[in-house]
Amino acid sequence: MASMGKLFAPLVLLNPKHKPCYPVWVASRNTISVINNCFKKKKIVQEKLEPLWDDGYGTQTAKDxxxxxxxxxxxxNGPPRWLCPIECGSPIKxxxxxxxxxxxxxxxxxxxxxxxxxGKVFEVQCMHIPIDDRTPFEGLVKFVSEKVRSEHALFPNRPIYLVGESFGGCLALSVAAFNPTIDLVVILANPATSFSRSQLQPMFPFMEACPKELHKFLPHIFGLSLGNPIKMANVNVHSPFSPAKKLENLFHDVKVLVEGATLLADLLPKETxxxxxxxLKSGAAHANSHLHAVKSEVLVLASCMDCMLPSAAEAGRLLDSLENCKVRYFYDNGHALLVEDGINLxxxxKGTSKxxxxxxHDFVSDFIPPSKSxxxxxxxxxxxxxxxxxxxxMFSTLETGKIVRGLSGIPDQGPVLLVGNHMFFGAEIGGLVEEYLREKKIVLHGAAHPEIFAENIEAPLQVxxxxxxxxxxxAVPVxxxxxxxxxxxxxxxxxxxGGVREALHRKGEKYKLFWPEEPEFVRMALKFGAKIVPFGVxxxxxxxxxxxxxxxxxNIPIIKEMIKTRNNVTAKVMTRTHMTGEVGNQDFFIPGIYPKIPGRFYFLLGKPIETKGREELLKNREACKELYLQIQSEITRNMEYLLKKREEDPxxxxxxxxxxxxxLAPVDQIPAFDP
Structure with missing residues (x-):
């Protein structure tokens, strides 16, 4: 029973009603105690995650x-069942x-x-099919569909996520086709719907006809086609070890993974x-014949280095065949995508708004703060x-008016509204968001142009x-x-x-503001008593x-037509569609630029402007406009200060x-001028 105890250390077995269960051969009282205690831990519910939470990436690998x-x-001798990994911990509410x-x-x-x-943001349950189980594909579809319907009955207003890997991708698509009225989000990792076009197809008859004596050699061939052992072992090199220790761990894990290919001989004996x-053959045929019935959201994750299936080409076919489908490519990954480095699922x-x-989907209420990794x-x-x-x-301004290095002048308690100037292509936003997280451990939400979130800005197949x-x-649509x-x-x-007009300004317009006449944001800030921080960069x-x-x-006819055509389908900021003049010109275009030897970016965040207790300004149009012009003037003054002071930076x-x-120091600690 020692091995049984080890088996259940990472797992809880669940029945459809979320009660812990276990196979009939589990007789150890201690093992049952472990199961029940672990299940109780799953009931602890967190309200939310804090920024830079530990997602555990790299602590478990293909070796595990x-x-x-x-x-x-x-x-x-048991049927398929659901496992709940203990490593998943307790999800948020x-x-x-x-x-x-x-x-x-x-x-x-x-x-x-x-x-x-x-496990922090999902109730994770994993399907387990014992090696001697012979349930046909239609039976597996029925088994998963019953689980889906049971979960939907419990929480009818929540989506149910189906993550299907390879063969599981066929299963997920078939389940989605048979449950079109249930809200499903289907995520496919190198789905085996392309099984009939597999690169290993010529070997399959040989594998089946191979004598048992030679079967032990087949797993090595089969295992090497699953993925790149270097990419699998590379997952934990992100851990906080010395370079020498990381290299040692990498070589050790690669050795374990290569040797582990022999495990497939036990996992997949000849009959299995x-x-x-x-x-696989029946599952691929079943899923492909029902693609037309899939109404769910689908996200396809495709490896370009898949040696088992033509996953890259299959992603394009599924994109054309499914109503609501997105694709993301992974250029350097193999078939075993989900246990390789380079992907945090x-x-x-989160990045595809799924x-x-x-x-x-709600950009605000469904937002999960970024993790450490x-x-x-x-x-x-x-x-x-x-x-x-x-x-x-980065420089900020204290309440006393003193300018200091860092962001100590920024209030910790929100709401806080930073208002500033756009540099070319908005090149400054990444550094500002990063420093905010590094120093204050606070997420700075960027109010971005809706086009960034529009479907037509994506390439049909992209990384x-x-x-x-x-x-x-x-970032959220503005x-x-x-x-x-x-x-x-x-x-x-x-x-x-200033929006797009300021981010894509013309020659000779560096550090020039292009703001609308009306104070678009001041009234909202006053309504919530937000602190307004004008900043220049x-x-x-x-x-x-x-x-x-x-x-x-x-003025180039062909390019002019391309710009106009492109911008006719571009998402617009609704408050600016009626504006005339330069501020109303929100056309996207690609300018001609040449790079220089890089200089340095400088930020000055001004003294916070308190709006709490000034609600009377909401009824005074002129006072709102005056505050608006004050903020604009502060930003211009901050830019002028930085342009002058940067000359003193050694x-x-x-x-x-x-x-x-x-x-001497990392990037964020390089000295600058004395403020």
Whole structure:
């Protein structure tokens, strides 16, 4: 019974009514106690997550999958069932259910890398198919459908998530087709709907006809086609070890994973392997014949280096075949996508706006703060070289009027509204959001142009993009409704009244404001008593020079037609559709620029303007306009201050900053001028 106790250490078995259960062969009283105690822990409910919460990414890897598999491959003569991994912990309040449907292995542990993160915002349950089970595909569809209907009856207003890996993708699509009235969000990782076009198709007859004596060699071939062992082992190199220790762990994990291929011989004995191929074939045929009936939201995650299935091409086919489908590519990953490095499943769900707790997605109420690993990715991957090149220097203003380095002048308690100038292409926003999280551990929500969230801005098939990361780090479409909700929830918000016209300004318009006549945001700030922080930022002239602007490209007939056509389908900021003049010109276009040796970005956040207790201004149109002009004047003054003071910065130029960073300090600690 020792191995049984080990089996249940990471798992709780559930019946359809959410009560703990266990196979008939579990007789140890201690094991049953572990199950019940673990289940009680699942009942602890958190209200919300704080920014930079620990998502556990990298603490479990494909090596842990192999360890779990060793304890789960024993035959038990039982039917398919649902497992609840203990690593998932306790989800936040009103979390939706996530049902994981496994690949050909049937173990149900394919999400092991993501258990801790997903368990914070989902009720995670994983389907387990014992190795000696022979339930046909239609029976598995019925089994999952019954679970879906049971969960829907319990929480009819919440979505149900189906995450299908490989074979599980076929199962998820078939279940969605047979339950069109239930709100399902279907996430497919390299779905096996392309099984008939598999690269291994010529080998399948040989695998089935292979004598038992030679069967032990087949798992090595089959295992190597599942994924890249380097990518699998690379998941935990993000842990806080020394470089030497990380390298040692990497080599050890690769060795374990390569040796672990022999485990497939136990997991998939000859009779089971033959059955699995038949199941895959029938599942792919069943799912493909019912694609027309799938009405659910579908997100396809496709690996370009999949050696088992033509997943990249299949993603395009599913995009054309399904009504409501998105695709994200992963260029360097193999078939076993969910246990490889380079994908944080929760980040993907958040970044594609798929996470919701009700019938529709709400950018404010459904927002999940960024985790530690996501923040690290922002600093090292998304901003990366650009952050190193521009080395943002942040200054803020205390209540006394004193200017200090850092953000200590910014109030911790919201609502707080930062209002400032846009640099070219909004290049400053990433550094501001990052520093806010680093120093204050507060999410700064960017009120962004609705076009960033529009479907037509995405390539039909794309990798996880910067636009996805905007959503992960709190950007919302700039609408009156979202603005109202953010201030109501006492959030910190950054707003650019100049919009696209200011972000895509013309030659000779650096650091010039293009604001509308009416005070669009002042009344809302007064209504909620928000503190308004006017800020200025300079530095764009140190990184690029514009040689073709809107006035130039609009005179080229072909390009002019392309710009007009593109902007006719562009999402608009509704409050500006009626405006005339320059501020009403919100056309998107690609200017001609050439880069310079990077200079430095400088931010000055002014003294907070208190609006609490000044509600009488709401009835005074002239007083609102006066406050509006005061904010505009403060921003201009801040920019002028920075343009003058940056001349005193000994580390303004890239060479000096690079030397200082290499020898003495990280990017965020490089000195600047004395304020």
């Amino acid at each position: 999958f192999l360890e779990a598999a060793k304890d789960m491959i024993m035959p038990d 009103n979390s939706p259910v996530l049902l994981f449907l496994p690949g050909i292995d049937g173990l149900g542990m394919g999400l092991i890398v993501h258990h801790k993160a997903l 392997l033959s059955w699995k191929f038949k199941l 929760l980040s993907v769900i 996470y919701r707790r009700s019938k529709t 996501e923040f690290k990715g922002l600093s090292t991957e998304l901003l990366g070289i650009f952050r190193l090149a521009t080395s943002p220097a 996880i993009s910067g636009f996805d990361m905007f959503r992960v780090f709190g 609408t009156a409704r979202n603005f109202y909700k953010l201030l109501l929830n006492k959030c910190h918000v950054v707003l650019y009244p 300079v530095g764009e002239d140190d990184i690029q020079e514009q040689f073709l602007d809107y006035n130039d490209v609009i 580390y303004r130029h890239l060479f000096e900053r690079t030397i200082y960073r290499a020898l």
